[in-house]
Amino acid sequence: MNDHLDRDAVIRALEDRVRKLEKTNAVLMQAAEDRSEAEHGAYDLFKTNATLEQKVGERTASLKLAQEQLQKSLSLVRATLDSTADGIVVVDPQGRVVDYNERFRVLWRIPQDLARAGLAFALLRHLGSQVVRGDSFVRRLSALAYEPSTQLEEEITCLDGRVFELYSTPQRMEGKTVGRVWCFRDITERKRTGELISRLGHILNSSSNEIYLFDAESLRFVQTNGSAQRNLGYSQDELREMQPSDIVVGLTPGQFRRLLRPLHAGREDELRLETELRRRDGTTYPVAMHLQLSQREDPAVFVAVVQDITERRRAHEQLHYLANYDGLTGLANRHQFGERLGELLQLARAKAAQVAVMFLDLDRFKSVNDTLGHSAGDRMLQEVARRIKWCLRGTDLVARLGGDEFAVALPGASQEAVDAVARKVLKAFHRPFVVDGQELYSATSIGISFFPADGEDVDTLLKHADAAMYLAKEQGRGNHQFFRSDLGVQAQDRLDFESRLRSAGERGELRLHYQGQFDLQTEAIVGFEALVRWEHPQLGLLGPDRFIPTAEETGSIVELGNWVLRTACRQWRAWVDAGHAPVQMAVNISVRQLRQPDFVDQVLRIVREAGMDPACLELELTETGLMTDADLSTGILERVKAQGMRVSIDDFGTGYSSLAYLNRFSIDTLKIDRSFVREIGSARDSTAIVQAISALGSAMRLTVVAEGVETPAQAEFLRAQGCHVAQGYLYSRPLPPDAATQLLQQRGRDGARSGR
């Protein structure tokens, strides 16, 4: 704009000069004439005139040149103005628009007529209508009219979201302010990009992943994020002096360069690897690294995104451990044993060698668990694992298969060598196990099978070793047996038996028989004991001694016990509905049932569903079962009693009794075991025990029931001792429901009268 104004000034100056020269010329001409006349020297006049003409010619040429230059500058200024991305407007001190460029008009969406009108204030109002807080904007800019020399620089936000930068500078000429230039620049995109970059920078810096940018040629780090610096313990500046091979464990610069070759050559887009990084303090940590080449950067850089996978590795290792090892003993588990035995068999096959497999099952471990609790059982298993390992070589495999079962594989061992190892293991059990200060004695039964003679795969070898172990149990426990082909059939039979028992209730194969209990004074029936039987399709009617131990071992006793309870309660209801006076119903409860967390609720639900009076239900528990966890039993019995049910101790005198606990347990009935009743009169001890139990019952105000009463003499003796109730073949055998109903019809009324 200054050039535009200079042009007028220059032209005016030049014209002024021309006029002055013409004047001078005229004066000189006049002077020449005067002189000619005066001096009559024509020659001099001519000379002077020629000189003057030359000067005028020179001046005219220089004026033309100046005009040409001025035109050039003007066109340059115009072109610059039109090609700039900024919107520019020039106003004079009187508020008239002197000039503006097209960009200014477009930027502010100024209608042509408004632009042409050239009124600065009208334009300002138009601008104000488009910006946020437009009134204040107009006021601020108008105020500048009174401060001609002030420079202004500010950011304007438009209502449509665009952001402009505004520069306003005074226009000066020869030291005077002759106007003001306004310049507007659209910085919307720049601002957005800036914000985006700062957001991205923040995200990258706070990312838990480490991010490294390193030069594609020198491989020097050019940029790293906060996570990288924090994890490694180096500052940004220190890292700029380093290369990836300084922090990647086990890679020389050359090896690292070779690793990057496929990316460099464009053969691969990305590279993923798991490696380890070394921190400043020398410690290392595992990472997953993702590498890419960014050609867009100049110069090109590699971008490495690195994730610390310490936790992932740890979790993976832990999972691997849990999947393959027994957490209690640290030995391999069944899965790992199978895998490794499989490998051993492959090797043995190639070398035509044999492999022995031992199956070990602890003898009576369950009673340790039941009487001393699980944590004592666990400690014993840990010691067992140590002792077994101690008997083996480093190349042998040892595993805990679960519970109290262990397995051993002995590669390349002869029958004699395996025999010796088995004896050594058995001997290792001769020393007592000290748990909680108590000395416990345990033994193990060992079954042995051989590859390839007894089986060619892991499952068969284990199955056959297991079958041989059962033989060892049958042979009196605490010994070892080698597999024989006839044992395979027995093992299969056992598996079939277990699985059939599990679903016996569902298939309607269970039966409940009822044995009457009689008042020894009146001989009236006062109750029944429910006794289960299994109608096995091949083996016929089985007594509980044949299948209850298996049900307890496999856990199916819970299901089976609930079936018994439900059936007995329904039978009681049926008798009452048929008009019989209510009698007691005794149901045997196994310790595993009692230990179910919802045992009492379960019993109550069954009782309520059947519509039975809880006071008529008597739960029969064994002494040993109750003493397994006396505190727990006390709590359960209290809840049972609170619901009005009765509790009796079965087989009293045969188990581990503590009179102190007996007092604590809320019980109603003591049942004298039939082994004592059988020997009444023939064995002094038994007779004395029967007398003592009867006296104890009377003293504690408990009902005393004698089991297995077979003779009138026994009944007479028991009656004399004050025993209240008798159960035995003398009165009735256990009967199926119909026969029991008949018995109730015959002897029920008296029984109802007598009560307990």
Ligand SMILES: Nc1nc2c(ncn2[C@@H]2O[C@H](COP(=O)(O)O[C@H]3[C@@H](O)[C@H](n4cnc5c(=O)[nH]c(N)nc54)O[C@@H]3COP(=O)(O)O)[C@@H](O)[C@H]2O)c(=O)[nH]1
């Ligand atoms: N957990 C559960 N245990 C149960 C259940 N049903 C029975 N059992 C227990 O099985 C054991 C054997 O019972 P069973 O073969 O039925 O024998 C009972 C009677 O038949 C037998 N008995 C009764 N009177 C005489 C007799 O005069 N002489 C003689 N030799 N035997 C006789 O005694 C068994 C009843 O004993 P008890 O239970 O101790 O009163 C047995 O221990 C049952 O507890 C069940 O559902 N769940």
